[in-house]
Amino acid sequence: SEMCIRDRFCIDKLECSDKSVHNILIFLLAESGDSTRLYDYLSKQELLTAKNQPIRFDLDFALRMFQRNNLIQSQIKIYSMMKFYSEAVNLALTHNLFEDAKKQANQPDNPELKKKLWLQIAVYMLSLIHI
Numbered sequence: 001s002e003m004c005i006r007d008r009f010c011i012d013k014l015e016c017s018d019k020s021v022h023n024i025l026i027f028l029l030a031e032s033g034d035s036t037r038l039y040d041y042l043s044k045q046e047l048l049t050a051k052n053q054p055i056r057f058d059l060d061f062a063l064r065m066f067q068r069n070n071l072i073q074s075q076i077k078i079y080s081m082m083k084f085y086s087e088a089v090n091l092a093l094t095h096n097l098f099e100d101a102k103k104q105a106n107q108p109d110n111p112e113l114k115k116k117l118w119l120q121i122a123v124y125m126l127s128l129i130h131i
Contacts, residue, residue: 018056019056019057019058022045022056022057023057023058023061023062025041025057026038026041026057026061026062026065027065029041030062030065030066030068030069030071030074031065031069033069033071035071035073035074038071038074039073039074039077042074042077042078042081043077045057045081046077046080046081049081055081059078059081059082062074062078063075063078063079063082066078072091072092072095072097073097073100075091076088076091076092076097076100076104079091079104080104080107083107083108085104085105085107085108085113085117086113086116086117086120088100088101088104088107089101089104089105089117089120089121090120092104093120093121093124098121098125101121101124102121104117105117105118105120105121
């Protein structure tokens with residue numbers, strides 16, 4: 001949509017960091033169902049956090065938008081950005097997104113949490129085997 005193009009211009013070209021502009025873009029992308037552009041946007045935002053820059057949108061708002069629009073992979077990405085790895089793994093497994101679950105299980109710095117998440121994946125995978 002035209003609003004989406006304008007917001008992308010503000011964010012990408014003018015390097016706008018205003019949360020409200022980013023939240024509007026989140027809303028528009030979530031409502032449009034354009035999961036590819038949304039996931040690309042979230043990935044760019046995630047890279048900023050790796051450079052110790054703040055996230056430029058409201059994570060809780062984004063999560064609600066993605067839940068409302070059933071955007072599963074975007075929800076997983078948000079849980080990861082919130083460092084809610086267990087929720088991310090659970091959601092991925094619930095939707096049979098095993099690669100996403102494995103990726104999330106490798107995210108935590110805490111070795112005990114990482115081990116717990118991998119155990120969760122293993123138990124889930126074993127539950128799928130019909131003996």
